[in-house]
Amino acid sequence: MRVVTGGQMRDLDRAAMEEYGIPGLVLMENAGLAVVQVVRQLLGDVAGKRVAVFAGKGNNGGDGLVVARHLFNAGAEVKVLLLARPEEITGDAAVNLAIWQKMGQPVYPVVRGEDLNAVRLFLVGAHAVVDAIFGTGFKGAAREPAAGVIDAINASGKPVVAVDIPSGVEADTGQVHGPCVRATHTVTFALPKLGLVQEPGRSHVGELHVADISIPSFLLENGAPGRYLVTEKMVRDWLPPRPAWAHKGSCGRVLVVAGSRGMTGAACLAALGAARAGAGLVTLAVPAELQDVVAVKLTEIMTVGLPGTGEGTLARSARNEILDLVEKADVLAIGPGLSRHLETVALIRELLPAVRVPCVIDADGLNALAGDVQILSRISAPAIITPHEGEMARLLGCPPGEISSRRLKVAEEAAGNWGVVTLLKGAATLIACPGGTTYINPTGNPGLATGGSGDVLTGVIAGLLAQGMDAPRAAAAGAYLHGLAGDMAAREKGMRGFLAGDILELLPEAMARVECTCA
Ligand SMILES: NC(=O)C1=CN([C@@H]2O[C@H](COP(=O)(O)OP(=O)(O)OC[C@H]3O[C@@H](n4cnc5c(N)ncnc54)[C@H](O)[C@@H]3O)[C@@H](O)[C@H]2O)[C@@H](O)CC1
Ligand SMILES: [K+]
Known part of the structure; x- marks a missing residue:
């Protein structure tokens, strides 16, 4: 199975969108649905279960908002904790944020140090956590407030499903330079990223799921020289x-x-x-x-x-x-x-x-x-x-x-x-x-x-x-x-x-x- 960098994945996403006309929102919807499937495996019937979805300001956060919507529709009690001000969210993620808000659902912005107390409180009652803080766009060490949130997630001991990659792992290298989510499951999209199969990132992944998000298969496995996970x-x-x-x-x-x-x-x-x-x-x-x-x-x-x-x-x-x-x-x-x-x-x-x-x-x-x-x-x-x-x-x-x-x-x-x-x-x-x-x-x-x-x-x-x-x-x-x-x-x-x-x-x-x- 081919393994890619964040940049290679972006190129594949772009090719799917521009050459094959698959809208970015469709890719994001499929990504979110794949995560929901794993949350369901983890929790069984999600009705009445409390799920904390942490969403960052990029497209990884957009995926998280899709997850929130589907879990809510299935009867779960979902809290969306947004690591940005709503007005900072753009593109497909903003579309999903708007849908969530039109459904009458609140978002809880986590932007200041004192917001962390509310985060810890949410985590105490949660059955599961969805980590959609950072995806392939992350580099370096997480800054506040994300750093504090990641520490709180890890300290909670709750099962964590990471969206695409555990937040804090660099997608291209697997390097971890600061606080990093320790996931129980990671649902990565289309192809594994290099950071998921190399240490120390690999130790943060938990069980790895590789989910189809409808990118044409011949774009993914073209037999060209590249990096491959041995299967x-x-x-x-x-x-x-x-x-x-x-x-x-x-x-x-x-x-x-x-x-x-x-x-x-x-x-x-x-x-x-x-x-x-x-x-x-x-x-x-x-x-x-x-x-x-x-x-x-x-x-x-x-x-x-x-x-x-x-x-x-x-x-x-x-x-x-x-x-x-x-x-x-x-x-x-x-x-x-x-x-x-x-x-x-x-x-x-x-x-x-x-x-x-x-x-x-x-x-x-x-x-x-x-x-x-x-x-x-x-x-x-x-x-x-x-x-x-x-x-x-x-x-x-x-x-x-x-x-x-x-x-x-x-x-x-x-x-x-x-x-x-x-x-x-x-x-x-x-x-x-x-x-x-x-x-x-x-x-x-x-x-x-x-x-x-x-x-x-x-x-x-x-x-x-x-x-x-x-x-x-x-x-x-x-x-x-x-x-x-x-x-x-x-x-x-x-x-x-x-x-x-x-x-x-x-x-x-x-x-x-x-x-x-x-x-
Ligand atoms: N069309 C697409 O490109 C698709 C993208 N998808 C999702 O989008 C993700 C990639 O989205 P983005 O490129 O928006 O990136 P991310 O969602 O990973 O967001 C990166 C954000 O984090 C910030 N950031 C980076 N390093 C930081 C640090 N050290 N401390 C604090 N903030 C930091 C960046 O400024 C940026 O705002 C993928 O991982 C995947 O989850 C999926 O929705 C599938 C389709
Ligand atoms: K993530």
């Missing part, structure tokens, strides 16, 4: 079929180059991730002194010992042996637990430009490139990098704190500049592709912040690549399935304590769920 259906459609005549040689061979003394777990988890994702054959190559250790840990994975340094890391002299192994593989996954030993760093830097199969580069495979990141542009095969924010900061040579507020921009610039699929881990994981498409992954939970989780992801992506998926889809589907397995682990074992091994255990079930569910 279960997309992953199902992408997963390569496994034909009846499949044999292990036809399901892809993955070579995992990973591990160092003290970091054998990372190597094993990556190898198992590839196998669990369905790769036919997986070979794990580690420094020779570790081969016996990993061979004991792994039953289904083949192991190879490579020349090592005195510190138990891969030696520079391993280059040719690795390239020979790569020749026999369909995919290379490199990086988990390799260490930052100078010789190993040199090996990685020399090796990558010579690789001719699709590869996934993670962890120390990426750390090795810090300071010489242009090596990525010299990889001739499709490549996927999977940094977390710290690794990305190292690659870019900037402080780690500078990534989190502009994750989307960072990932998209990296993909464009380096010509590699860039999977930036975190909530939500982003997969930016050199072709201009970015996928946003909705699955996963904070429990995934556990050692080894990223190594499993590297393996899963490599396993999907080996089965014939292209790099963007393998990365996006890998993130989706890995997050889904994490969500299942959280449900089964509790979010705080599940381990990377639990993600591995649940991957087959996550894939089965995606493959079997009907559209």
